[in-house]
Amino acid sequence: MVKIKINNIYFEAPEGLTILDVAKSAGFNIPTLCHKDGLPHYSSCMVCIVKDNSTNGFIPSCSALVQEGMDIDISGEEVTSLRRKAIELLLAEHRAECEAPCKIVCPAGYNIPLMNRLLAAQDFEAAIKLSMSELNSAGIMCTKCPGYCENACRRKKVDMPVSIRNLQLFISQRIIPDNLFQDMAEQHHNNDIVIENGPKKGKLPKRFTSHIGRLEETELQEWLKECKGKVLRSREILNKNSAVGEAESCMHCDCRAADDCRLRDLAEEFSIKDPRGKLVNSPITKKINHNTGLIFENTKCIKCGLCVRLCEELKEEPALCFMHRGFVSIISEPLTEEFDNILKNRSKEVIAICPTGALSQMK
Numbered sequence: 001m002v003k004i005k006i007n008n009i010y011f012e013a014p015e016g017l018t019i020l021d022v023a024k025s026a027g028f029n030i031p032t033l034c035h036k037d038g039l040p041h042y043s044s045c046m047v048c049i050v051k052d053n054s055t056n057g058f059i060p061s062c063s064a065l066v067q068e069g070m071d072i073d074i075s076g077e078e079v080t081s082l083r084r085k086a087i088e089l090l091l092a093e094h095r096a097e098c099e100a101p102c103k104i105v106c107p108a109g110y111n112i113p114l115m116n117r118l119l120a121a122q123d124f125e126a127a128i129k130l131s132m133s134e135l136n137s138a139g140i141m142c143t144k145c146p147g148y149c150e151n152a153c154r155r156k157k158v159d160m161p162v163s164i165r166n167l168q169l170f171i172s173q174r175i176i177p178d179n180l181f182q183d184m185a186e187q188h189h190n191n192d193i194v195i196e197n198g199p200k201k202g203k204l205p206k207r208f209t210s211h212i213g214r215l216e217e218t219e220l221q222e223w224l225k226e227c228k229g230k231v232l233r234s235r236e237i238l239n240k241n242s243a244v245g246e247a248e249s250c251m252h253c254d255c256r257a258a259d260d261c262r263l264r265d266l267a268e269e270f271s272i273k274d275p276r277g278k279l280v281n282s283p284i285t286k287k288i289n290h291n292t293g294l295i296f297e298n299t300k301c302i303k304c305g306l307c308v309r310l311c312e313e314l315k316e317e318p319a320l321c322f323m324h325r326g327f328v329s330i331i332s333e334p335l336t337e338e339f340d341n342i343l344k345n346r347s348k349e350v351i352a353i354c355p356t357g358a359l360s361q362m363k
């Protein structure tokens with residue numbers, strides 16, 4: 001056993017444990033990004049940094065083992081400031097957006113990209129459920145809105161905005177009684193009822209949102225490769241096929257991990273603003289495994305290595321690995337494999353361990 005102090009409280013701990021292990025079992029909270037219990041240490045993010053007052057040194061608590069006489073500060077000003085710097089550095093390289101423009105301007109905050117994904121996947125039941133739950137809580141009908149979402153839709157850059165209100169209307173047809181639907185359809189086509197005073201600011205909870213940073217037009221097209229919609233589309237949604245076709249034209253400008261992102265949570269916890277002038281050291285790419293629906297977006301990756309370590313643990317091959325070294329290192333499929341061939345069986349577990357939206361599932 002070794003005797004150590006954590007935030008001025010004495011503890012006895014078995015040798016071989018990390019500072020994080022001991023602090024956690026004593027009820028302290030230390031933030032982590034690249035650490036997961038049960039996987040080997042990697043210590044790349046430095047978000048878990050603590051100070052050892054006995055040496056005046058700063059150490060990553062997820063890998064530093066407890067030693068006799070340590071006097072650990074886990075929440076002082078210097079420690080907090082270094083953690084904040086570590087998160088800021090990660091964000092400086094993070095070229096992505098948490099929320100899609102259409103959702104940001106929607107007065108009801110409807111999750112339009114998700115609706116489009118569900119429709120494109122022909123999961124009409126899930127699209128209806130989503131629509132019903134959002135309508136219940138926001139109570140704003142798209143028929144009464146002039147279409148701020150369509151005005152902000154990024155698809156305009158390619159040809160024309162996604163016909164979001166028509167898609168909403170298509171879903172409404174399936175959840176709202178026919179007579180009421182007729183009224184709504186008329187209102188929609190007459191477009192004579194609008195929400196007064198524009199989008200209601202402050203309706204959406206204020207959350208950290210990452211900005212894309214210095215994105216070239218060609219990169220935008222590259223990043224949006226997933227978009228496979230037709231260039232010439234009909235604005236009328238007449239049936240399931242045209243609804244699916246229209247939904248497929250959505251470019252998914254949001255991040256699929258927006259509500260489940262450790263990096264975003266920490267940025268909020270430390271009140272960090274996303275830097276506008278981003279570090280650019282690799283082009284934006286999005287890879288899709290067409291067999292499993294696994295998506296990898298390189299500029300959301302913080303190179304924490306959790307996916308690689310989990311792949312090794314799961315012994316599934318071919319899997320994800322590190323490629324290159326230093327600043328230009330990236331997560332990739334092995335050189336000799338196609339992305340379509342990796343992680344045939346366990347991709348869901350690997351997606352779940354990713355602390356950002358770098359790995360996600362198609363739908």
Ligand code: SF4
Pocket residue numbers: 094096097098099209210255256257258259261262263264300356357358
């Ligand atoms: S990975 Fe996280 S921080 Fe990055 S865009 Fe997605 S939600 Fe935002």
Ligand code: SF4
Pocket residue numbers: 100101102103112113116152153154155162164249250251252253254
């Ligand atoms: S392309 Fe899709 S996600 Fe992007 S703004 Fe338009 S509807 Fe929203």
Ligand code: SF4
Pocket residue numbers: 300301302303304305306307308331353354355356358359
């Ligand atoms: S893909 Fe995710 S889990 Fe893998 S290194 Fe990047 S951020 Fe970490």
Ligand code: FES
Pocket residue numbers: 031032033034035042043044045046047048049060061062063
């Ligand atoms: S969690 Fe310790 S260095 Fe990342």
